[in-house]
Amino acid sequence: MYAQMIKSTGKGVKSLDEMDPEERAFQERINAGGKIEPKDWMPEGYRKTLIRQIGQHAHSEIVGQLPEGNWITRAPTLERKAILLAKVQDEAGHGLYLYCAAETLGVSRDQLTRDLLTGKMKYSSIFNYPTLTWADMGAVGWLVDGAAIMNQVPLQRTSYGPYARAMVRICKEESFHQRQGFDIMMKMANGTQAQREMAQDALNRFWYPSLMMFGPSDAESVHSAQSMAWKIKMNTNDELRQKFVDQTVPQAEYLGLKIPDEHLKWNEDRGSYDFSEPDWDEFFDVLQGNGPCSRDRMEARNKAWDDGRWVREGLLAHAQKKRSRNMAAE
Amino acid sequence: MSSPESGSYDATEAAPHGKPRAIEWPLWEVFIRGQHGLSHRHVGSLHAADAQSAIKNARDVYTRRNEGVSIWVVEASAIAASRPEEKGPLYDPSNDKVYRHPTFFDIPDDVGAM
Secondary structure, eight states, X not given: OOSOSOOOOSSOOOOGGGSOHHHHHHHHHHHTTOOBOXXXXXXXXXXXXXXXXXXXXXXXXXXXXXXXHTTXXXXXXXXXXXXXXXXXXXXXXXXXXXXXXXXXXXXXXXXXXXXXXXXXXXXXXXXXXXXXXXXXXXXXXXXIHHHHHHHHHHHTTOSXXXXXXXXXXXXXHHHHHHHHHHHHHHHHHTSOHHHHHHHHHHHHHHHHHXXXXXXXXXXXXXXXXXXXXXXXXXXXXXXXXXXXXXXXXHHHHHHTOOOSOTTOEEETTTTEEEOOOOOHHHHHHIIIIISTTHHHHHHHHHHHHHHTHHHHHXXXXXXXXXXXXXXXXX | OOOXXXXXXXXXXXXXXXXXXXXXXOEEEEEEEOTTSOOOEEXXXXXXXXXXXXXXXXXXXXXXXSOOSEEEEEEGGGOOOOOGGGHHHHHXXXXXXXXXXXXXXXXXXXXXXX
């Protein structure tokens, strides 16, 4: 998931009887599968939680361009390069759709950007890991985008209209991303001995960080319970993680690669794989900004923002000049 | 995805939705007509300094996969929208006028297709 550890009201879910009439009507509409639109009445907690969640999701898309952008100039063929460029361009678009959805809740994109650049808001832990070889482009598409899709497909049914509509568009494009990743993995896995080793190494390094993307178990979390009651979170983290493992293990087998987990085992009773939990201490450490690439990522985003300042201001000044000339001519 | 129905930005930097603050680009709503002759449809929104760059950005963001053959952009702050609380007065009156639907009338089978 691209949004992790999102805090909600922290107060636990109210029953319908505890709600005042306005809130009760709101909740009943959500329970009946209705959509909430920007101008509809909504509890302040719903609005704030959504801004945090959509904002973090948007930031993840934007920061997520960096590990892949790293390989655009070094893609092995012109075709691979064009495909990777198209993918990274999609991520920018995803960020844009999501910022626009967040903006309908009363926060501007520039404000959200400032919150990212000052470290007040977070982005997904996964983008703090380095992409060391070309096989990592395969692993990122296959595993990271695969994990993102697990979460984003159900979010197409989320209760907030603009968020759901953004997610429909994103899901269509993510499917291209995951397939291009798997295509790279197939090529590497069927290549030379050195290429196979590179593919296995990429899987070894990205497996546990991908499992962390779903966040720690939230079965007991009051925040998640509230978000699920509001239908801005559709499944528990454990449900999605299990689904991801069950889907990915056969794909790894197809590639002839080995999931780096000695406890991975099919559980006949559950109809699912048993697997090892990732190292949650590492996860919290990365979230605190101590990931291998955390500082690089923030520096790159800050630099892009600072270096782009003259463009933003220049275009605005030009637009204002043209507008005043048009007005003078009328 | 934005919506011209949005409320204003938060109180700390109060400005109507989509209206640019000091150094922010205004918000534009984007409408695209698909290949098959249908009407332009709202697809989302974006920020741009002026209409020309809004169209360019819309092309880059919203038509990367042959989604359309024509783009309209309009500044979000220029769109007037009905309010949710007007829902009753606006739409309820049509609910009891079932005769507006062709299925209201029983036409004998003998008459043939109509």
